[in-house]
Amino acid sequence: MYFLTPIFILRLLWRSRANPAYRQRLAERFGFGTVRGSCIWLHAVSVGETIAARPLVERLLKEFPQHTLLVTTTTPTGSDTVKRLFGERVKHCYLPYDLPDALARLLRRVQPRLLVVMETEIWPNLYAACAQRNIPLLLANARLSERSMRGYARIDKLVWETLANVSLIAARGEQDALHFQQLGAYAEQVVVCGNIKFDWQIPTGLVEQGKQWRQQWGASRPVWVAASTHPGEDKIILRVFARLREALPELLLIMVPRHPERFDAVARLCAESGLPSVRRSAGSDFSSDTAIIVGDSMGEMLLWYASADVAFIGGSLVAHGGHNPLEAAAFGLPVVSGVHVHNFADIFPPLCEAGGAILVAGEAELYAPLLTWLQDAEVHHQTGVAAQHFFQQNQGALDCLMQSVHRLMKI
Template structure:
């Protein structure tokens, strides 16, 4: 009865889903393309292993798992679904023709039946936290094992899901195995009604990021072009309201360190133009990566408005700020920066990564700041005291390496479920 009411509501809201896509397409035209896929129509077909990753972050996190699945199950087609155009672009960029790709249909029985009827997966792997009652029920009805991988649940999410009560419990009952990132995440799933015998702790697969061969060298080559002795600050995954603060802090830092170079990388492509205008209005010489403009000796700011180069920016940087944190968004993943041995500074709004930032800060690899004044002070300290900067970078890299191993645990879960 509860799922029936949920389904009825989803069907009633489905016209709004289309309107939302059209609204978002004002900034990104890709949202009004391939709409049929969101209702289960499309050309993807054939038996497969199916992995779902919502957007860019989840897709990048899933990369080690995808590579292992391709290696260990070469006889199986791998389907990777996303819900956003940027996630779709990331799948194509990372995996090319080695995987099939389409959008995940809306959680409507008819839409799901159309896709499942064509692809007939032997296993569904859902990255992180995507609890869809009809999708999970459809898999259970078809005896498709379902693995919730790298599963995470914050206290805020638990409170939200708890309001749905029995519907969430019934949905989690259809999950074959929950591979939680940590003990707290596992406890939260148990609070919502997951079966204890179906919950394991595997760790966070984001620690199993493999730095592509040659990327460090590419970063060093960029440093040579920019000036080998110049300090480079990368402000990664910035959100609206943060870029202005970043530029004000940068202006203050340049008074002390006139050769400092800033790389600003907005989180969302639809903000590239706006951030580029902000940088141009700052009166510092700036270039946009996407234009291929020549880098000049007096260039002070690079706008990282190209997709898929975040690791390259980290490879070429001296230190990193991780955005979505000076505003109340919840923060972003600091581990990619830590993998390159960069000291990390972030705002205090990092609740989406509450399992990572506290131990990373305790290890000495990251600092949290409440405002732009504290951000300026922390960056200046690291930039002026090379020994403390190096200590923080080593601490970040050591923390990253010590927590690897989730991938092997996940693959054990995959092998177990593939035999069911």
């Protein structure tokens, strides 16, 4: 890890060309910082994990008010999300690199009573440092796909030694639990809690705000949100949108790129489409003439869902692995996604089976379900209700996680 550190730094500098925040606060990456004092520590890599952890963070704040809550991330967008969602109610810094001296430096400062790691972040030195200091470690909402398991199996001895330092693995499902055991976790270390992402609740007033936005655009206009798009998807979305406009001239597209460094490029593509487009960040008023809104703002994805009729979830027409469809499902939106959704292999198949989503192989297949949903109110309603019902049926992971937290806090 020490040998690789210069590469980590060069990677940060490379990424900072598009997002200068990557070259800021470098001291935190080595365990230096202003955060001090005993705490409960929760680590969430980036935006998705931080949003998923929101119900857990709220419960921790409510049930352990006597403890400071530290939330760490590894990306600037994750950092921004922590500040936006929780403000001054939590402490925040970047997770240090997995170097013994950097971790020791942070642990001396924060002295955690418990470390909760969201999803699948297996850091050998971090886990060993916690075990050496008798700090309980909970791997929460833990997922491990077949593909990831095969990758970890190449370094099975190191993974086994690392997992031995985990107090409890709260797996999303039975298959995830089995995969962790196949990598060396003991059966008594693993409990199946379900997926905490189902325990997210729509914030009060959000649906009403979405209706207000639609009034600006024209309340009767159909609205399609293309969420978390990646390179290679934007042009496909725009071509399908042009076709849909032939049948539905009033259709409005909300294009939301996944990463801030892509905002400018996507805005240019939308402008070049020849259709009237507006950037959210420009602060301009939307009107009935607007054909495309570029969602180039942070923290408003839920508002876009609240304002839409149907949703495309990106990172899936290209081999990225897809993104979380559950927020769209919670709003009762029919969901369409590409077939590359292996990062959410525990969600998309049952959601599709429930009738709330459709997976398509490419551009040619994307057009038909969108046109059907936007033209046929009955089919649209049935699909949206199925998506929402699926979301509500699978809640309950948070209570299971909190039982584990209380148990570990007594150690």
